[in-house]
Amino acid sequence: MSHRVCQIKALAGLSVLELYRRKDLIVVFVLCAVILLPLMVFTPFGVSGASRYVNEMALLLVWLFSLVIGLGVSARLFPPEFESRTIYPMLSKPVARGTVLAGKYAGALAASVSALAVFYAAYGLLAGVRQGVWFPAVLVQAFALHIGFLAVVTALGLLGSLVLTPSANLTMMGLTVTGMLFFGQRLSALASAQAWPGRTVLTLLDWFGPHVEFFDLRQRVVHEWPPIGWDVCLAVLAYAAGYAALCLMVAAFAFRKKRF
Amino acid sequence: MSGQRLQLWLLLVGAGVAVALGRAIPVCFEGRLPQTPGEDVLSLILGDARLELSRALGEKAEEYFHGGVRNLNCTIHSDAVGRGHEGHDAEARGIKEGEPHGAHQHGDEGEHASGHAPGGGLWQWINASVHEQAHRHLEGLQMVEMLPWFWAACRLSAKNTQAYESSAYVLAYELGKPEEGVRLLEDGIRKDPAKPELDFFLGEIYFSKLRDMRRAEACFVSAREKCLPAQRDAARAEELLRLRLRAVFYLGYLAKQRGDLDRVRLCLNEAESLAPQHHTVRDLRVLLEKSGTKNQ
Numbered sequence: 401m402s403h404r405v406c407q408i409k410a411l412a413g414l415s416v417l418e419l420y421r422r423k424d425l426i427v428v429f430v431l432c433a434v435i436l437l438p439l440m441v442f443t444p445f446g447v448s449g450a451s452r453y454v455n456e457m458a459l460l461l462v463w464l465f466s467l468v469i470g471l472g473v474s475a476r477l478f479p480p481e482f483e484s485r486t487i488y489p490m491l492s493k494p495v496a497r498g499t500v501l502a503g504k505y506a507g508a509l510a511a512s513v514s515a516l517a518v519f520y521a522a523y524g525l526l527a528g529v530r531q532g533v534w535f536p537a538v539l540v541q542a543f544a545l546h547i548g549f550l551a552v553v554t555a556l557g558l559l560g561s562l563v564l565t566p567s568a569n570l571t572m573m574g575l576t577v578t579g580m581l582f583f584g585q586r587l588s589a590l591a592s593a594q595a596w597p598g599r600t601v602l603t604l605l606d607w608f609g610p611h612v613e614f615f616d617l618r619q620r621v622v623h624e625w626p627p628i629g630w631d632v633c634l635a636v637l638a639y640a641a642g643y644a645a646l647c648l649m650v651a652a653f654a655f656r657k658k659r660f
Numbered sequence: 661m662s663g664q665r666l667q668l669w670l671l672l673v674g675a676g677v678a679v680a681l682g683r684a685i686p687v688c689f690e691g692r693l694p695q696t697p698g699e700d701v702l703s704l705i706l707g708d709a710r711l712e713l714s715r716a717l718g719e720k721a722e723e724y725f726h727g728g729v730r731n732l733n734c735t736i737h738s739d740a741v742g743r744g745h746e747g748h749d750a751e752a753r754g755i756k757e758g759e760p761h762g763a764h765q766h767g768d769e770g771e772h773a774s775g776h777a778p779g780g781g782l783w784q785w786i787n788a789s790v791h792e793q794a795h796r797h798l799e800g801l802q803m804v805e806m807l808p809w810f811w812a813a814c815r816l817s818a819k820n821t822q823a824y825e826s827s828a829y830v831l832a833y834e835l836g837k838p839e840e841g842v843r844l845l846e847d848g849i850r851k852d853p854a855k856p857e858l859d860f861f862l863g864e865i866y867f868s869k870l871r872d873m874r875r876a877e878a879c880f881v882s883a884r885e886k887c888l889p890a891q892r893d894a895a896r897a898e899e900l901l902r903l904r905l906r907a908v909f910y911l912g913y914l915a916k917q918r919g920d921l922d923r924v925r926l927c928l929n930e931a932e933s934l935a936p937q938h939h940t941v942r943d944l945r946v947l948l949e950k951s952g953t954k955n956q
Binding site: 442444445446447449450451452453545584585588606611613614616617619620622623624625628629632635636639 | 724727728729781783784786787789790791792801804805806807808809810811812827831835837840844
């Protein structure tokens with residue numbers, strides 16, 4: 401058991417190193433600074449004091465870049481191994497296919513979450529300096545739920561990397577996640593307004609699609625609404641864990657059947 | 661070698677022709693080219709989409725007004741009735757502030773406005789819990805949060821009258837910066853001089869916030885005059901009629917303040933000819949019947 405944990409840790413460590421070696425995070429950080437710094441000193445109609453629009457833009461960028469990093473990291477885990485055939489020595493170590501999958505997933509998630517932690521720390525400091533409120537409970541909840549979002553996204557990216565080509569995977573998962581972010585809340589209402597077969601398709605999508613909008617607490621953070629109940633928070637995190645586990649089970653099945 | 665020289669000469673001739681055409685076409689076809697000179701980059705890139713984008717930004721500001729919740733039944737405009745600038749009609753009519761004259765009532769505080777009823781399925785329950793839908797408003801100095809969106813809306817399109825009005829309302833009435841509101845409205849009038857709403861609103865700020873009756877009267881006169889041709893627009897006729905009546909009432913009220921009863925009578929006649937049953941007619945009659953005059 402401990403041997404397997406060591407293997408998973410080694411595989412996960414490689415994925416984290418890969419993210420920092422490519423310096424994606426630095427590029428993203430510079431981009432955020434270029435967008436946000438002019439907004440921070442902007443005084444519309446010569447009146448200062450507005451901060452929510454900066455917070456909203458900052459959180460939008462955090463969401464956008466966390467999606468890009470999460471999906472990018474998870475989707476790039478297996479295809480280079482297949483192309484360069486380094487998957488053979490890895491599997492002949494011997495490391496079980498399930499262990500490889502778990503290690504890769506843990507690595508993708510750890511890398512994405514480490515980047516997310518940096519983003520939220522920067523956001524918390526920025527908001528604290530501007531508004532004098534340091535890391536309120538709703539921000540902590542937003543971070544926790546955002547980790548849930550990344551758990552689902554990386555699992556989807558990993559699954560896609562085993563059954564689709566890299567570009568198709570990125571396109572499909574990107575569209576699915578952004579589509580669910582925008583329309584997930586309205587799917588049941590949209591489904592009930594349709595005739596068959598549209599209703600069935602939308603209902604199935606509502607049941608089985610990744611409801612990533614559950615993890616989006618931006619509105620509460622930006623507009624200073626009170627935090628959600630911890631029972632809701634736990635329910636949403638349980639949903640994330642369940643959905644990610646389901647994706648990984650399907651991915652394990654696909655990986656077992658995969659011929660290199 | 662001679663072939664290369666020929667190619668060089670052909671290249672030079674081609675470049676010369678291109679430059680000559682580039683210089684000649686704008687002169688020869690002046691006024692008939694698709695882009696007009698002097699247009700800013702935004703209008704060149706976005707064209708008529710600017711107004712739609714500007715409206716979308718105005719809606720974003722309205723969303724901020726409701727704490728991030730989109731509420732179509734309540735806007736900063738509807739909320740201003742009785743609370744803000746339109747309440748000064750009431751002030752001029754001698755109605756005490758705080759009376760529910762056209763006040764915008766919110767009986768649904770705390771209710772869920774988007775239809776995410778708890779119990780409508782597990783997904784709906786989670787969504788309703790995560791995404792707040794309760795009805796609340798920004799108040800007072802908090803309204804500064806709306807300004808960046810209104811600023812962008814005004815910058816994108818000068819035809820978005822509502823964005824100008826709402827921005828000026830926030831500046832003048834909520835943030836106590838009427839001079840900024842005046843500057844913005846003057847800019848809006850300069851960019852789109854045909855719309856009477858901005859003149860009227862400018863008059864209201866002069867009247868109620870800056871107490872500059874001379875300028876306020878000039879603005880109400882201008883608004884009334886701009887309403888005359890604009891009223892031919894059937895879609896806006898009703899709205900412009902109301903605006904004109906309000907401008908006429910203010911003019912009558914200001915005339916009464918000066919003791920110019922003949923002018924008040926003229927205003928009353930104008931209002932009667934426009935809408936005999938309108939409350940403006942009744943209010944102007946009350947003004948005429950009251951004895952004595954108030955000094956400014």
